[in-house]
Amino acid sequence: MHELSIAQAVVRTVLAAVGDAQVEAVDLTVGALSGVVPSALEFAWEVAATGTPLEGAALVVTPVPTTVWCQRCAAVVAPELGFACPQCGDLSGDLRSGRELEVTSARLRAEQDEAVSA
Amino acid sequence: MTATAAGTGAGPRIVDLRRGVLEKNDQLAAGLRERYAAAGVAVSNWVSSPGTGKTALLERLLARAAQRGVAAGVLVGDCATDNDARRLAATGAPVRQIVTEGLCHLEADMVTTHLDAWTAAGLDLAGLDLLVVENVGNLVCPSSYDLGEGVRVVLLSVTEGEDKPLKYPQLFISSDLVVLTKTDLAAAVEFDEPAALQAIATVAPHRPVLRTSARTGEGVDALLEALLATPVLASSPAVHPRSEEVP
Numbered sequence: 001m002h003e004l005s006i007a008q009a010v011v012r013t014v015l016a017a018v019g020d021a022q023v024e025a026v027d028l029t030v031g032a033l034s035g036v037v038p039s040a041l042e043f044a045w046e047v048a049a050t051g052t053p054l055e056g057a058a059l060v061v062t063p064v065p066t067t068v069w070c071q072r073c074a075a076v077v078a079p080e081l082g083f084a085c086p087q088c089g090d091l092s093g094d095l096r097s098g099r100e101l102e103v104t105s106a107r108l109r110a111e112q113d114e115a116v117s118a
Numbered sequence: 119m120t121a122t123a124a125g126t127g128a129g130p131r132i133v134d135l136r137r138g139v140l141e142k143n144d145q146l147a148a149g150l151r152e153r154y155a156a157a158g159v160a161v162s163n164w165v166s167s168p169g170t171g172k173t174a175l176l177e178r179l180l181a182r183a184a185q186r187g188v189a190a191g192v193l194v195g196d197c198a199t200d201n202d203a204r205r206l207a208a209t210g211a212p213v214r215q216i217v218t219e220g221l222c223h224l225e226a227d228m229v230t231t232h233l234d235a236w237t238a239a240g241l242d243l244a245g246l247d248l249l250v251v252e253n254v255g256n257l258v259c260p261s262s263y264d265l266g267e268g269v270r271v272v273l274l275s276v277t278e279g280e281d282k283p284l285k286y287p288q289l290f291i292s293s294d295l296v297v298l299t300k301t302d303l304a305a306a307v308e309f310d311e312p313a314a315l316q317a318i319a320t321v322a323p324h325r326p327v328l329r330t331s332a333r334t335g336e337g338v339d340a341l342l343e344a345l346l347a348t349p350v351l352a353s354s355p356a357v358h359p360r361s362e363e364v365p
Contacts (some may be wrong), residue, residue: 002223002259009139017135028139035262035288082287082320091323095291101139101262108131 003040006101007048007059013103014054022109025058031100032066066098143263146226150233150266157243160348161251163224163265165289166273167282168255171299173202174332175273175341176250180209182338183248188346190248191241193232195224197254212241223259224251226266248345257286268348275299276309280317287321295326295344302331 014026030036038061045059069092070077070085076096077085083092138144154161164172176192183190191212194202203215214236216228229251237243251267253260272293274282277300283290290296296318304311318327328344330337 002221002262005221005223005225006139006262009142013135013137013139013141017137018133021133033288033291035258082284083323084320091319093323103135103137103139105135106133108133110131 003036003044004048006036007041007044010045010059010103011048011052011054014106015052018106018108020053021106023054023057023106024109025060025107026054027060027062027104027107029062029064029100029102029104031064031098033095033098034101036101038063062104064097064100067096068092069094069096140262140264143226146230147264147266150226150229151268153233153243154249154266154268157246159243159246159249160269160346161249161267162269162271162295162345162348163251163253163260163267164271164273165253165257165260165293166255166275166299167257167278167286170255170273170275170278171332172252172255172273173205175297175299175330175338176206176252177209178332178335178338179250179342180206180211182335182342184210186342188248188342189246190250191246192250192252193229193236194252195228195254197221202252212236212246214241218254222254222256223263224253224265225263229265248342250345257282257289261288261292269294269345271295271297271345273297273299274314274318276301276304276311276314277307280310280314283314283317283321290318290322290325293322293325295328296322297337297341298327298329300331300333301329301336302333 010026010028014023030038041061042059049055049057065078067076067078068083070088070090071092072088072090073085077087080086085092166172180190192206193214193216194206195216195218196202197218197220200215200217203213206213214232216224216232218224251265270293272289274296276298315327318325328337328341330341
């Protein structure tokens with residue numbers, strides 16, 4: 001249960017980038033092997049965002065599946081369990097996705113733009 | 119990285135960030151890695167569930183290191199108490215306890231803070247051949263945090279069940295070396311070693327596996343040699359990407 005630490009890191013990352021702009025939503029990619037459980041992170045997000053300019057902003061998590069490069073099939077495949085190719089059963093340690101843990105974007109509130117241009 | 123705004127005025131503006139959530143941790147870990155490289159010390163990060171026998175194996179390893187003239191030190195993390203540090207300090211090796219006060223894993227900033235305080239208190243990092251960072255016993259959370267180590271060691275005791283790597287794959291995937299512990303108990307608990315090796319290979323193919331026993335001393339020399347052979351890395355290892363994005 002380290003999702004609270006992760007949520008606090010997301011808050012720091014976003015605030016460092018957008019300053020005090022009003023944020024509507026934060027987009028995050030979470031790999032299946034990142035060690036982070038999206039539902040626990042969403043719960044921790046509310047706690048971490050409270051009392052910061054991000055209070056009330058939504059956290060939108062996009063899960064990323066585990067994929068590996070299978071030498072024998074010469075293809076990127078999605079193993080069902082561990083790193084075994086679902087087609088030929090070969091084990092591959094050549095991870096191509098699944099460890100992502102990244103803040104991809106922050107969506108700012110529309111009113112801000114109007115206020116700025118008015 | 120600079121954030122760029124791509125908005126046209128209508129609808130919400132989207133600020134493109136693309137930043138690793140653990141970027142700050144990774145930067146601190148990179149700083150630690152440079153520090154270890156400059157000091158010429160081989161550093162390993164030991165991770166496992168609680169009760170795997172990390173501390174007992176370390177006691178044996180430190181005693182053997184002292185016999186062989188290898189200077190080894192330990193930074194040990196626990197949620198509470200300095201029991202482990204006191205046990206390990208009895209071997210005569212330099213030891214420092216990190217009490218996380220409930221936090222379930224070590225982060226690079228804790229290691230940095232403690233290393234600073236430890237060197238201020240007289241530790242000569244360059245005088246060490248080997249530094250072991252014993253992480254908090256936890257099979258999930260430590261996998262996300264790079265501590266600047268040259269090698270991550272995951273320990274699995276024969277009393278835990280052969281399918282543990284399948285149940286907790288993240289930690290095994292992020293490791294460089296797998297150590298089986300308590301092998302003296304293998305027969306008593308009917309440990310199915312081929313099944314365990316198969317489970318390890320399924321989630322973490324091509325990792326070396328060492329059999330050890332703190333009781334009999336099996337594998338202690340081999341482990342010491344494997345740790346001493348750890349490449350002292352000046353930059354983040356690319357083989358098993360951790361919190362950074364997979365290329």
